Amino acid sequence: MKYNSQKVAYIFFATCIGLLFLQIIYGFIMGFAHMGFDGLHDVIPFNAARATHTNLLVVWLLTGFMGASYYIIPEEADRELFSVKLAYVQWASLVLVGVVAVAGFHLGWWEGRKFLEIPRPLDYLVVVNVLMFIFNVGYTALKGRRFTTTGLVLLAGLVSAALLYLPGMIYFDSQVLDSYFRWWVVHLWVEGVWELIMGSLLSFLLIKLTGVDREVIEKWLYVIVGITFLSGILGTGHHYYWIGTPKYWLMVGGVFSALEPLAFLGMAIYAVAMMRRGGRRHPNRVALFWTVGCGILSFVGAGFLGFAHTLPQVNLYTHGTLVTAMHGHLAFWGAYATIVFGMIAYTLPELTGRKLYSGWMPEWAFWTSNIGMLGMTGALAVAGVAQVYLERRMGMDFLAAQKAVEVHFFGMILAASLFTVGIVLFAINFIQHGLPVSEATVSSTREPEPEPPSTPAMARSV
């Protein structure tokens, strides 16, 4: 840690992990309901559990991105954060909005639009909150001593994510237009501007962990986010096949979304190539695991599994089935959860001055959670394909088909338990690090930066 104000990141990361646990609880509630154990139905009906599960996911990821930004922006801009106090106020208001939203879901206060269930009045609070955040980091970056590409791409991602939240706040009487603009938030977030955030966090971590020359890393960052938008903007069309929008979207969406995996393939190659080139010089091996794991798993979950059902010929049958849930889990985990975990794994020793990154616990946390998530994805894949076959192709009654795939949810719950063990280990390791201390500022600037690669001239030419 270079600047004392970077410490605010800690409370965001701690919140992140807490919210993830809550999310997992609601995941189990739904998993059991799918297995036929819906004892909680009268207290927490499925739609309340679902809204809570997915909104907590989005909130904890955003909390993680904010924590990461509070850490990265001062470091990249070479100055203290504009206002630490404002950051804490922003954190508190974020938590407040989150608590009210989740409580509201249990009382039926919501909007009934998938992923955007937060009711309108709270939306305005979210906007105020995000403005506070953007102002704080934006001002810091503007007044900084340097303006790096990594910082720029991160800020661009944060600002456009905030702007794209707005189309989701318009009310339409027509379900078709409602859905059309809902995707401006959901799709253009995860397959657009969030990739800017992910890419910049990835390059920050790669610069720190591999010691490869910044120029090289940042050049490829531009190329990757370029491919993201080249494919991802018109790729929105893969949600416009069947909702009452014109037929040309079948073509536009099909072609461009089929290119989207290239951006994730780029992220994977990027991470692996930089790791190879720089070698594993930094002692924080587990942070590098998460970083490279993010590159690879984002390609598997978002790129490969997204591609599997993105062509209209396939999507006609898989649309709105458990196949989508399968892809949703590994994509969110692989691309966004792992990058937040990578940031936590890297920054925590820097913030607290305790280098607890070696030993079995952090590494087991990495492997069990990832293997668990792959298992969950596999179980959902089998359930999804069976559902498509029985219900969509053979014409079996919905409930009958669900009965037939019930057993796979048992598999999913087993894998989810393994996943949860990994998260518990991660949390224990987090707690063991203790609180951030100002002394860490000094100690880490003294820490030797990883050596630059032995052949910088060659590195520059690639």
Add this chain to the structure above:
Amino acid sequence: MLSKSQARTFFIVFTGGFSLVFLGLTVDTVRAVPERSHEAELSDRAKRGKRLWDENNCMGCHTLLGEGGYYAPELTKVVERRGAAWIDLFLQDPQQMFPGQRKMVKYDFTAEERRDVIAFLTWIGEVDTNGFPAPPDMTLSGAAPGTNAGQIAAAPKPGADPLANAPTMFRTVCVACHAVGGVGGNTGPSLDGVADRYTAEALDQWLADPQAVKPGTAMPNLNLSDDVRGELVAWLRARGTQETSR
């Protein structure tokens, strides 16, 4: 090899260019949607129905236009599949309609509100969805769990309307789950030939209280009055004789 500033130019040009194309397509789509979705027929009733749909977050369990939760049936074509009368009855007490199954929330909608919801679902059923949901392409049927169904009835005979003189109750409610002469739902077994399997008394008892006859059955108790039951039994029996005499 590519320099950093070239990479940046690539990023800016493609992002800007494709954003503009996307905005253009959006303008065209917003213009085309009213016709494709018959927006003129989006009555006030249907608009109120959408509010109810939103306020109760039905999408948290169901998909509509293929979007939503994966816990409950896709509803885009539900009016076509089940009929308005059945839905009206179902919404009054979902758990009674599907005894022992996955649960839906029992909303205490007024009769007006139920009509609003049905108007909304009717409207959505007529939106041009480019062919979603696709009709099943393998002719094999499946019935609700725990039933002896599975065999779909013979394909409908051209010209003949198997429901021609059916009692209203059958035509509006029973047919949502049962097929006769190839017409109707597949939640329950086809009722062709049911007269051969049951006597009039047995049918009457079954309709009066299915659980008493077969505990745990998925056939709902529809609280039918004596008159309605009489009509149904007579019609089912009469169909049976027609069928065998043919």
